[in-house]
Structures are given as C-alpha cells and as structure tokens.
Amino acid sequence: MTQDRAEEFVDGLRQAGLRLTPQRMAICRVLAHSDAHPTAAQLYAQLRNDFPSLSLATIYSTLNTLSNLGFVYELGNAGDGQKHYDPDTAPHANLICTRCHQIRDLDDSALGSVSQRVAKRSGYQILGARLVYYGVCPACAKRRVR
Known part of the structure; x- marks a missing residue:
C-alpha cells in the first residue's frame, strides 16, 4: 500500500x-x-x-x-x-491458520471475474466480496509432523 x-x-x-x-x-x-x-x-x-x-x-x-x-x-x-x-x-482471499491464527492474503485475479459473473447472473451491483479459507499453515503443519 x-x-x-x-x-x-x-x-x-x-x-x-x-x-x-x-x-x-x-x-x-x-x-x-x-x-x-x-x-x-x-x-x-x-x-x-x-x-x-x-x-x-x-x-x-x-x-x-x-x-x-x-x-x-x-x-x-x-x-x-x-x-x-x-x-x-481489493479482491483477494484471506487464509487463516486455525493453529497460530496468522492471516495471510492470497492474491487471486480470478476473484474479480467471479464477482463479475455473480453480478451478471444475479443482477446485483457487486460492491465487494470476501473469501476466507481456514486451515493449517505450512509452518504449523510442519511442527505437527515432528
């Protein structure tokens, strides 16, 4: 920014x-x-x-x-x-680790086209969108394996 x-x-x-x-x-x-x-x-x-x-x-x-x-x-x-x-x-997804609670951005240019398709199909004027994935980050997954 x-x-x-x-x-x-x-x-x-x-x-x-x-x-x-x-x-x-x-x-x-x-x-x-x-x-x-x-x-x-x-x-x-x-x-x-x-x-x-x-x-x-x-x-x-x-x-x-x-x-x-x-x-x-x-x-x-x-x-x-x-x-x-x-x-x-800006359109992006967030990744939240359920163990360490760290939040990361996932820049995905496809999200903009998804919003456009939703607008076209629904007739809505899309003002914004949020997509959040929950999971275990690589660092926490690695610690768990040990």
Whole structure:
C-alpha cells in the first residue's frame, strides 16, 4: 500500500466529520502501509509510545469509521478471540491458520471475474466480496509432523 492510500483514509475520516488528530492520522498511516491484518490492540501497542494520550476507544472509533466507509474490512475472529482488520479492499482471499491464527492474503485475479459473473447472473451491483479459507499453515503443519 502507499502514501496515497493513507491520504484516502484521512480524506474519508474528514468527510465523516471526524477531527483529524495526529493519533487518527497515525492509525491511517500504519494501516495504509501494512500488509498485516491487525487488531485494535495491536495498533494500540504499535502507536502508544509515540502517542501517550492515544486510547483504545480512538482506535476502535477510527477503525469502525474506516470500515463503514469501505476503506478496511472487518475480518472478525481469526480464532484468537479478537477482531482483525484488513486494509486491502481489493479482491483477494484471506487464509487463516486455525493453529497460530496468522492471516495471510492470497492474491487471486480470478476473484474479480467471479464477482463479475455473480453480478451478471444475479443482477446485483457487486460492491465487494470476501473469501476466507481456514486451515493449517505450512509452518504449523510442519511442527505437527515432528
């Protein structure tokens, strides 16, 4: 992701009427430059030293607004009891390991054509799609064999 993506997030918050505090802008920057699928607690841990006045409530509020605006997806629970967020809203699948709870992206250009076929068959204007696979990642499978 890029600086342009961070600016899109910030513009979305501005349009939603939220004040553009340094904390909110930092949340946007971290998300826009992340390939991870962070939780609110992970974002808080990453930013709290730079922003001592930052609260989890600010992070949740910002994530909720970005989700409502379609800038991030709520992935929900990855088996670790926490809600994860995906800043990559382009068509792709997510792979969630049921053992270590790591989330990975699977870029699959075929997903775009699936959405087009669904739109054509259903008459729906497709606004987005999410595909999540659950399984055991190679690292966990290897540890299990030993």
